[in-house]
Amino acid sequence: MGKKKIPFTQIIALDENPNLIKKLKFRFARHKSITIIQNNILNSNLKPDSVNKIVTDPPWGYFAKQNMNLFNFYQKMLTVFWSLLKRNGILVLLIGNRDLFDKLLLQFQNQYQLLNQYNILVSGKKASVYKLKKI
Structure with a gap:
């Protein structure tokens, strides 16, 4: 079975982890339309x-070094993503605290339309994949 081609003109991948960035740059070195940047999208x-599209797995807040207020973090994240996305742009997120995120989405009902939500397990932990559209 051959590799599927994904139609795109440019992919920008951002992460703060220098080791991951190094691996990604090596892996995608031959792909001129993929830009790898060490940075925080926020x-x-x-x-x-x-x-056009953002696909992300933001922090779940389970680790000591991620000592953060998830509600405030997700609120800032949704605000920044809304600014970056084009009209009708798509946002796909993997979220570990779906109860918190569902409450937060109510604040953004005039900015995002929920297209799909898939409740899943990731390493035995409840999670959800959300597909949102900027409106």
Whole structure:
């Protein structure tokens, strides 16, 4: 079975982990339309209304070094993503705390439309994949 081609003009992959960035740059070195950047998308210099799709697995807050207020983090994340996405842009997220995220989505009902939600298990933990559209 051959590899499927995904139609795109450019992919930008961002992560803060320098080891992951190094591996990704090596893996995709021959793909000129894939740009790998060590950065946090919440603080990036990407232009507003410039992104068609965002796919992310944000922190779940389970680890000591991730001592954060998840509600505030997800709120900032959704605000930044809304700014970056083009109209009708798609956001796909893997979220570990779906109760918290569902409550937060109510605040963004004028910015995002929930297209799909898939409740799943990841390593035995309840999670959800959300597909949202910028409106």
